[in-house]
Amino acid sequence: MTSFTARFEQISIIxxxxxxxxxxxxxxxxxxxxxxxxxxxxxxYWFTIWNPVSTFxxxxxCAAGYVAIDKYYKRNFGRVTSNSSEHLIEWxxxxxxxxxxxxxxxxxxxxxxxxxxxxxxxxxLLFYFYRENRxxxxxxxxxxxxxxxxxxxxxxxxxxxxxVYLMGPDAQISLIxxxxxxxTAGLIDHSKLVQTISAxxxxx
Amino acid sequence: MSxxxxxxxxxxxxxxxxxxxRLAIMTVLSSCKSADxxxxxxxxxxxxxxxxxxxxxxxxxxxxxxxxxxxGKKPVTIISLTKAGKKAIENxxxxxxxxxxxxxxxxxxxEKKMPGPGxxxxxx
Numbered sequence: 001m002t003s004f005t006a007r008f009e010q011i012s013i014i015x016x017x018x019x020x021x022x023x024x025x026x027x028x029x030x031x032x033x034x035x036x037x038x039x040x041x042x043x044x045y046w047f048t049i050w051n052p053v054s055t056f057x058x059x060x061x062c063a064a065g066y067v068a069i070d071k072y073y074k075r076n077f078g079r080v081t082s083n084s085s086e087h088l089i090e091w092x093x094x095x096x097x098x099x100x101x102x103x104x105x106x107x108x109x110x111x112x113x114x115x116x117x118x119x120x121x122x123x124x125l126l127f128y129f130y131r132e133n134r135x136x137x138x139x140x141x142x143x144x145x146x147x148x149x150x151x152x153x154x155x156x157x158x159x160x161x162x163x164v165y166l167m168g169p170d171a172q173i174s175l176i177x178x179x180x181x182x183x184t185a186g187l188i189d190h191s192k193l194v195q196t197i198s199a200x201x202x203x204x
Numbered sequence: 205m206s207x208x209x210x211x212x213x214x215x216x217x218x219x220x221x222x223x224x225x226r227l228a229i230m231t232v233l234s235s236c237k238s239a240d241x242x243x244x245x246x247x248x249x250x251x252x253x254x255x256x257x258x259x260x261x262x263x264x265x266x267x268x269x270x271x272x273x274x275x276g277k278k279p280v281t282i283i284s285l286t287k288a289g290k291k292a293i294e295n296x297x298x299x300x301x302x303x304x305x306x307x308x309x310x311x312x313x314x315e316k317k318m319p320g321p322g323x324x325x326x327x328x
Contacts, residue, residue, distance in 0.1 A: 005300070008231045011247055015235035018243070078243025079280075080236045087237065197246050 014196050017133060018080045019090065021193040022073050026186025028065035032058060033179035037172045077193070097125055105166035118166035119151030119174060126181075139188050143181045150177055214303065220265050221296045225250055226258050230285070230293045233268060238284035259283060267292055 038044040104117035126144035154161035162170040228248040262268040267289035
């Protein structure tokens, strides 16, 4: 009975979390963050010279990549529409998150705070992802802890707080770390999706 | 809980739903608003033909709703649960849960009637 119900439980989890396990979609987002971090650190010369055009071009390229990956998932794994209540949260959460992130970015930059408020917001969001399914999304707890440390370590003088702000000319560390986290978390999510579906195939 | 009661509950289970493939399909659909044919096929690992026939059976029993649309030139089949389907799968899982609880402290009648160890006497 236990193994019987376990398979159905797994099916239910994978269906509920499907939209969040499409981790390859995080690749273009991470590339965009890396691009901006490189531009801010002036390591990418031509990018700096061509600035508004290059930033917009990178954004377009990443958006095209995002759409292509979305098509890949639809063709290979299919599509799922979440329940209406979850659907509403799925739409509201990113909006609320982006608004709070921009607001915190401005506050920390203009008030010259000794810590990064935007990183704290990101840490809370990552913790929320972990809470959605503790076993399936355990890695988000690790990312949440890393970002939390990143937000507060500037208080102890490990680095300048301006390096972990979201905005400002020195803000590179936060963007690179966030890019790495999005990329790694996305790849882990994708591999979990593939593994679960392959495991079902083997079991059947 | 008497033996006959447990067996009656087992025989009362919805046969359409209790078939493992159909139960898997209904579990997928109860976890979302709707899903397409490909997703259900990937998750349940059923072949196209098998999935089609199970879906037809579920549609016939008015447990699922099947909508065929086009995305560009590509046909897309979207499947969702009907109200009756939602109720049926919820009831089915509740029944299974109840049976699981009852069966854990169930003792077969013939074991109850059997004398304990050391009480058997051989006729000489």
